[in-house]
Amino acid sequence: MCGIVGIFDTRGARPIDPVLLRRMNETQHHRGPDEGDIYVEPGVGFGHRRLSVIDLANGLQPMFNAAGDVGVVFNGEIYNYRELTTELKQLGYTFRTSSDTEVIVYAWEAWGEKCVHRLRGMFAIAVWDRNKQTMFMARDHMGVKPFFYAHLPDGMFIFGSELKSLRSYPGLSREIDPTAVEDYFAFGYVPEPKTIYAGACKLAPGYCLTVRVGQPVPGPRRYWDVPFTQHEKMTESDAAGELAVRVRAAVQSQLKADVPLGAFLSGxxxxxxxxxxxxxxxxxxxxxxxxAFNDKAYDESEYAEEVARQYKTNHHTETVDTDDYALLDTLAGLYDEPYADSSAIPTYRVCQLARKRVTVALSGDGGDENLAGYRRYRLAMAEDAVRSKIPPALRRNVFGPLGRYYPKADWAPRVLRAKTTFESLARDLVEGYFHGVSIMSDAMRERLFTPQFRQRLQGHRAIDVMRGHAADAPTDDPLSLIQYLDMKTYLPGDILTKVDRASMAHALEVRVPLLDHELVEWISGLSSSIKLKNGEGKYIFKKSMERYLPHDILYRKKQGFAVPLAAWFRGPLRQRVREALLGPILASTGIFNTAFLAEIVEMHESGRRDYSAPIWSTLMFEAFLRKEMEAA
Incomplete structure (x- = not known):
């Protein structure tokens, strides 16, 4: 686990500035405090910061083959490296280390671009092949590890594990991408492959990119996708039994480490x-x-302790004050671009706690997306069931206008609040799901932005992100489709981003066995009817775990890592909100309608509406802009 950076001349062999490369590398010192190095040759520069986890003595990067003409920098873990080592030795390759990094070097030599199909793990990789004058880059199947890059106007190509490493390169423009702003205020993060900067990108999960000296830089190429290929019919009992076996195998594959290893346990x-x-x-x-939280409304540590007692784990709990808002500015620096998931606060704290005792921690991330655990899946399916009974033309031509023109009546009895119902019925599945997950609705974003800024969007709307993924989806099953949308947006853009930055801020490696791509493939082939059954999300997973976990753990109401934003913004952070949302920084951008910002602040403070999510997302955007101004 580590941080990587690189500079690559796509036009030839111009000298690489080692001072600049080292500065880029050191912006990510927190990702690998154990050791670091850079490598420079004409036209190519690699940098690496290492958190030692496997083969502590011999895993230093960049790592080259025996001939010195193929080198790699790599962030992550290859869980099947021992099996690949055996296979590559049989092909005649000689290994000098026991590290998973060396496997990538010889896998490239043996299989070229197809090597990525042989890797099982979490990774961001860059391979330089001097003889072929080729730089090959890849990101793991599910996007557990990040990879940022930019192709600059002068032909230089730069990449890194965090956006801050690219930002320290003087040739990178800091111009903000207007469409990324629109997307951010809908999703709460900037979804792949965009970044907040117009000139920088994220390599999307399951994609690779091959750049050759003297040739035009192509677009990334997808090498893997979630298949959603249905299995042959199996009984519910058989599916539950096999799921448990496969989960155990995925966990077992991720237990290799030469350092202390543990797990997060939320309950x-x-x-x-x-x-x-x-x-x-x-x-x-x-x-x-x-x-644990000092407010019982947010605390579920008793459930974690119940599991810890059952399995006699070496369990540690620390209590966090629910008014833990001092991290706001820390988060802005951690994520490098606007990021509005407030659960980043407790995630940061649990990573801080874990690092006191282990270097590697396994987490349960990915189960909700894989196995339909979110409450919003149940709501989306219920809405879609109603829509499916109404002809599309009627939905569009009747309920659409009713939704637009029926007055909003939050004050009225529920039976008279028909506007939301009409709007919902007029949407299709993708639009309905997008509306359900949006931080701010289309109508709110319309009011949030100035007319001048909306012109800069040139017709782009945040739903276009989901429409694009839906068009590529390998399934037309409604539940599978919205799971797929989350796997392409929310999972990499929010969940995995949150865990990567929070863990690496503390030099902690987090592994996610429920996102093992072979397990994901198999789960995607299960019928939707046993993922979400009778309103029970993760139904088949819970059935598979009944012999391992108590009923109250499996079937209690789901609770997330929530923080009391609404109370903060009416109490201790009230002045901070006013200074940020109504202050000069946002006003100077030309992006925001300041009258609307004043309205949502006043409405929230008065208690008439809960605008905590829009306020938090705007607060984090303002914090990002302040960091930008400080760095200028």
Missing amino acids: GVDSSAVVAMMAGLGSEPVNTCSI
């Missing part, structure tokens, strides 16, 4: 399942950690 289904599987695979107690 939810997913983390509890991972811990249950870990406990059955080793002779030593599992190291587990969780955080």
Whole structure:
């Protein structure tokens, strides 16, 4: 686990400035505090910061083959590296280390671009082949590890594990992408492949990119996608049994480490399942950690302790004040671009706790997207069931206008509040789901932005992101489709981004066995009817875990890492909100309608509306802009 950077001359062999390269590398020191190095040759520069996890003595990067003409920098873990080492040795390759990095070097030599199909793990990779004058880059199947890049006007190509490494390169423009702003205020993050900067990109999950000296830089190429290919019919009992076996195998594959290893334990289904599987695979107690909140409304530590007692784990809990808002500015620097998931605060704290005792922690992330655990899936399916009974023309031509012109009546009895119902019925599945997950509705964003800024969008709307993914989806099953949309947007853009930055801020490696791509492939082939059944999300997963976990862990109401934003903004952060949303920084951008910002602040403070999510997203955008001004 580490941070990587690189500079590559696509036009030839211009000298690479080692001072600049080292400065880019050191912006990511937190990702790899154990050691670091750079490598420079004409036209190519690599940098690497290392968090030692496997082969502590010999894993330093950049790593080259014996001939010195193929080199790699790599962030992540290849879980099947031992099997690949055996296979590559049989092909005649000689290994000098026991690290998974060296496997990538020889996998490239043996299989070229197809090597990425052989890798099982989480990774961001750059391979330089001097003889072929080729730079090959790839990001893992699900997007667990980040990869940022930019092709600059002078022909230089730069990349790194975090946007801050690219930002330290003087040739990168800081011009903000207007469409990224529109997307951010809908999703709460900037979805792949965009970044907040017009001139920089994220390599999307499951994509690779091959750049050759002297040739035009092509677009990224998809090498993998979630298949959603239905299995042959199997009984519910058989599906539950095989799912448990496959989850155990995925967990077991991720237990290799030469440093202390443990797990997050929130008391939810997913983390509890991972811990249950870990406990059955080793002779030593599992190291587990969780955080408790001093407000019982947000605290679920008792459930974590119940699982810890059952499996006799070496469990550690620390209590966090629910008024833990001091991290606001820290988060703005951590994420490098606007990011509005407030659960980043407790995630930061649990990573901080875990790092006191382990270097590697397994998490339960990915279970909700894989196995339909979110409440919003149930709501989306209920809405879609109603829509499906109404002809599309009637929905568009009757309910559409009714939704637009029927007065909004939050004050009225529920039976008279028909506007939202009409609007919902007029939408299709993708539009309805997008509306359900948006931080700000289309109508709110219309009022948020100035007319001048809306012109700069040139017709782009945030729903275009989901429309594009829906067009590529390998399934037309409604539940599978919205799971696919989350796997392309929310999972990499929000969940995995949150965990990567929070963990690496503390030099902690987090592994996500429920996102093992082979497990994801198999789960995607299960019928939707056993993922969400009778209103029960993750139905088949819960059935598969009944022999391992108590009923109250599996079937209690889902609770997330929530923080009391609404109360903060009416109390201790009230002045901070006013200074940020109504202050000069946002006003000077020309992006925001300041009258509308004043309206949502006043409405929230008065208690008439809960605008905590829009306020938080705007607060984090303002914090990002302040960081930009400080760095200028």
